[in-house]
Amino acid sequence: MSNDHHSEGPRRVGQVKEVTSLSNPIVKDIKALSNKKDREQSGTFMAEGLKLVIDALELGWAIRTLVYAKAAKGKPLVEQVAARTVAKGGLVLEVSEKVLSSITRRDNPQMVVGIFEQRWTPLEDLRPSQGMTYVALDRVRDPGNLGTIIRTADAAGASGVILVGECTDPFSLETVRATMGSVFAVPLARATTEEFFAWQKRSGAQVVATHLAGAVDYRTVNYEKKPTVLLMGNEQSGLPEALAKSADRLVRIPQQGRADSLNLAVATAVMLFEARRHLLKLEDAG
Ligand code: SAM
Structure with missing residues (x-):
């Protein structure tokens, strides 16, 4: 333990830095992660909550920085996570509640926050096989919708979410919050429309597109014979014609x-649970 009480700014206590100043450069860098540009440049993102951080580490996600409130100091699970972070070469910050509030932009912040490396799955690594379901989202705009869809995809046992075109960032604080941890469990890929078309052709999966003008009842499709990609349209404008045309089926939820329509996340949930109905059993819960 260091006895260095007189220096301002970060102070090393073993491997842990104590930070109370909002103008500390490390704190500033973490706060900058609320901007997409900074997340992209650093390739990192923030996840809040001890359980989430533990789950992420269990799933092998690389942690760069662990931040915890002074009040959490000494709690066995927090100490364990801190030790794991240090062992993996990460930084551990013990901060005041004021700093934590400012980092998370919340009045009552979680006691623990992790900064993790982003992880994108290359599209070509998504290889649909029997029993697999993917969700492809065309230009999804709303962070809450995307987070809810990632969480629902996880719950339904989907194998990945593909972001087609210019989409909201799955690693934004709002989206990560809405995923409730599922951002660490569901492979995420991104593609231009052309890349998606090319993948779709190679994949051997049936693409079931949802459209308000779909002529087919979504409950009449055979989701068992082939792996399935559920293609969902943008919140405002729905699916563009090119994407709709490329699909094997164009379905509608009556x-x-x-x-006029269902919310995108709700429509995706309805589709996912129908497409995977034959695979979901109560015994599998938990
Ligand atoms: N104004 C948009 C339109 O005309 O398509 C509404 C888009 S809706 C809010 C967002 C997406 O949710 C749609 O593109 C579609 O993928 C899905 N969706 C919502 N309600 C649906 C329904 N009843 N049947 C099929 N898909 C639906």
């Missing part, structure tokens, strides 16, 4: 009432 609706009643006054609503």
Whole structure:
């Protein structure tokens, strides 16, 4: 333990740096992760909560920095995570609640935050085989929708989510929050429309596109005979014609009432649980 109490800014206590100043450069770098540009440049992102950080480490995600509140100091699980972070060459920061609030932009922040390396799965590494379901999202814009879809894809046992075209960033704080940890469990790939078309041809999967003009009831498709890619349209404009045309099936979820359409995440959930109905059993829960 260091006895160095007089220096301002970061202070090394063993492998742990204590930080109380909002103007500390490391804190500034972490705060900058709220910008997509900074996340891309550093290739990192932030996840909040001890459970999430533990799960991510279990799943082999690379942690760069662990941040915890002073109040969490000495808690066995926090100490374990800190030791693992140091062992993997990461940095551990013990910070004031004020710093944690500022990093997470929350009044009552989680006690623990991890900065992890982003992980994208190359599209060609997604190899659909029997019993696999993928979700492909065309220009998804809303971070909450994307996070909810990643969480739902995880819960339904899907094998990955493909972001087609200019999409919202799955590693934004808002999306990561909405995934409730599933961002660490579901492979994420990105593709231009052309790359998606090329992959679709090679993949051997059936592409089932959802469209408000779809003529086929989504419940009549055979989801068992082939691996399936569920293709979902943009929140505002739906699927562009080229994507809709390239699909093997163009399906619709029948609706009643006054609503024009379902929310994208809700429609994706309906599709996922129908496409995987034959594979989901209560005994598999947990
Ligand atoms: N105004 C958009 C349109 O005309 O397509 C509405 C888009 S909707 C909010 C977002 C996406 O959710 C759609 O592109 C489609 O993939 C899916 N979706 C929503 N409701 C649906 C339904 N009843 N049947 C099939 N897909 C639906």
